[in-house]
Amino acid sequence: MNYIGKILPVDGYSVALNGNLPVDYTKALTHLYQPLLGIKAIMLYQTLLHEIEFQREESTIQTHHTLMNYLNIPLDEIYEARLKLEGIGLLKTFEHETSEKTIYHYALQCPFSPHAFFQDAMLTQLLSHHIGKAKFNMIRSAYVDRMANAHPIGQNVTASFSDVFDTIIPEMGVQSLDQTTENTGPELEAIDFLWLEQMLKSRMIPYKRVLTAENKRVMTQMLQLYGLAQYELEKCVLWALTDENYLDVEEFKEACHDAFKTSKKQATIQLVPKTPTKAAPVDNSAPQTKEEQLIRELENISPKQLLEDLSSGNHASEQDLKVIREIMTTQGLPSPVMNVLIHYVLLQSNMKLSKAYLEKIASHWSRANLKTAREAMMFAKQEKERYRSSTEKQTTSKYYKKRTSTEVIPDWFKDRKQTPTAKQSESSVDLEKEKAEIENLLKQYASSNKK
Template identity: 60%
Template structure:
């Protein structure tokens, strides 16, 4: 439902394709891309590809045409388009008019089957989706093994033969492995931290951090969301006796680290985020600001922000990790759970109390911070109503004649008991929002 209205049936579109398709693009789409993005996205790509041949330059088709072609609702088409954009098969441009929008869909050719397996991230994702047996079969079929009887490679490189001279007489230094072989662009990601690690161990950096190895390291960091210190462990683990990087062992090490942290395997799923296509809606109320903050930050950041900016303890992080992995709570929901438990237990992170609530929230299938906050408020309101009904029932049933002094003492005790530790739920969320805002400013400052 959240994707309804992102595009309208009356909105128009053009299709562009500046690069030609590889010879085996249908095999790539069917066997390599389809397991990652699904049949609807592949069908949309093929429909737009053949639509380009039919369209006239001055004619604008509407998205209602696509709905009829594919027999799909518009929100499904929108999600299929996002998958094509995310996997690199499409770029989308938008022109806004008073009545409707016009989109330009620029199709990008898929990798040829053999090239697909040279992209470490796509290959690794495909491996996790279809399993090792099917992956090995496809790779062995599409990637032709080089013949071993060709002898040593003595081909001269560009830098061996040519030298670029500038008008002022300066010579251009050789780019070496920093040059992207596919585009010719010079790419130099920041791996100073890894260079420092290797230098401390007297390992030649140029031998390990080649262009392809740096590209692999960057992709595995993105795919598995690993911090630098864990990538460092994976690189050192995968070094050979000749101080070169065994790429297969490095990928296995990264996967093992991810599995140890998350108790699962990596999958390509739809990311539930708002796209940059629509205007960003800034939160106005304090509760909206709190929800936005809880959606954005990690549980570790939340703990540190609520601890005067100090470092979160290892024990607290272990409790949070166990609850998250056991109950399968998304990070925003986990943030609300942490916040709720801290408020109810005088800023103490009780594991037993957290596990009890987490199992309840997991059964409720909460996915966002907004849903979790609304659910928590509703549960607390129902608890308060049950408590009030129970007290009113007691008062009605009690008809005994007792001295005035006993009434006064009981009334005073009841007033104290009726004061909950945090009676105003809205006030609780606002107080935590102010804490987050305060400590975030300290951290950024």
């Protein structure tokens, strides 16, 4: 997926942490979150986490170029890692526009502790699919079963708060104990359970017993994870109901997984970046000229697609994509402007993508602050026309201006030029004279024979 140009190296950022980190958060990041997100996202999270200490001492805003140096990866990969952290619920991003640049405020969310991670149905299922059942059971037994066995045996005789303390308004004291913002896992789209409530009522099933807050959360997660239809979710709910009309959560999760395997036999469960659907152009009017068609096409496709289209559908080389990625990230060119630049350079250099030529023009266009494909195309035409006019003026003054010769030509050089003509005229005179003499001799010879 193309993330080039989403953020720029000069864009600033600040970091804050919501809540308190669990004691064993590093174990959760390494063994539980890393298989789902990848190493780059975990590296970004930990780097931002430790950046908080520097921001307490310095009031200056860091730029994303700092993150590129810390992580040693391009800016588009940093943006992709940021999206993964946001999707899984480990990061919230707030954008602030200033007159000079854009500043992003990154609010880190505390990861689940290993024990709390396994209480989340969606994350548990995802981890099982990513690392396999055997490894999943081993990690779960290490983190969950060991903690369960660590509880002491016997009757709990611990004194409660009300047994020990007495306050005027005890409710305030109780409320003040839970002020920390906790991570609630991935943010999912809310769904309407009214249709499910009506289905349970029609079957004389107490819907309040089934549609509890916890059960709704699990249903939302499974619906998002497996992409089930409404009728499939209904079947799973009915399958997992106990004799007392309570929802068996483990049975429900297994039923959702079986429904997924039945309906999508060729699919697999993996946490992968979502491919956005290309939005239709807002302007519904059809372009009138070929130039308008080209501009609209350059506005909507990616540089990778442009290279593949110009090479008759062949895959774009990694070297060309790397050159384009570096130029876009360093010069901050939008994707439509980069498309025009690629098209222009290929036409000017016999379909060769020269890095030096690209960088030279990209730096010029970056200073011109071009934003759209139309602006870039008009600017390229103006520059080409200016260059052509300048070249024609130089050519005219060099080759068509009348030159006055001040050289002195000697007489012998002039005579040498005239000598062949004089000799030629003299030879022609001698030839005529010889002809006349021969004719006279012939006449004399004829008269003598008659006598």
